[in-house]
Amino acid sequence: MLGIRRVDRRPEWRERLEGAATRLNALGLYPRPFTLARVAVVVWPGFFAVPGMRGFVGFAAWRLVILRRDVVGDGLLVHELCHIWQMRHHPVRMPLTYLVVPYRTNPWEEEARMAAGEPSRLGGSGG
Template sequence: MRPDPRVVRAKERLDRLDWWPRPVRIDRVAVFVTPWFFRLPWFRRFDGHAFHVGMLLRSDGVSDDLVTHELCHVWQMQHHPIRMPLSYLLSGYWNNPYERQARAAVAATRPTAAAPSVRPL
């Protein structure tokens, strides 16, 4: 399976960070465009959702920043496959440390970004 070009670009961005012991692996990361999924009540407010081996996107026209954010979640789950998803039950969404880290990864890897400031959990 050939990786989605958006995922390849997101990996290039995340590879600049040394937040986890191993770089993100994308050889099995699948991308699905599933607008119907984002009509479900809990997911209406989102444009992307990550799971262990891929991500769901609301549309093909999402930004590279969103793909990088979701790939960061895949990277987190590659290191903490149980703790990361369960953290949403304990911390919720906005205060979740994994969400904060994914947002920081996007900010730190933008072309004009300064050095990364958030380390692994």
């Protein structure tokens, strides 16, 4: 139909998501630990055909992570789950920041990149 597949209930995905949650909690970014409760992860390639989304491979919104494909690195899972954690602590401020701060310099993106072990894009030639 729409090509949406929920993957977070599959044992191999559950193990990877639990590992990503453990990595996030080790960082201690927020007072309440991250939990996978009520988090859904779907693979939905068609979502990334929407204008403005074509350059992305993952997207997170409150309790949902959308992935372009089901073969992704653990760093991307950590990055997207970090956004879920951010939204749990700042449910209004975090998403609204994307309306006024460029993606490249957005502090929520910087925090998610750091959590995933990705290089910072501030002041660099990153892409």
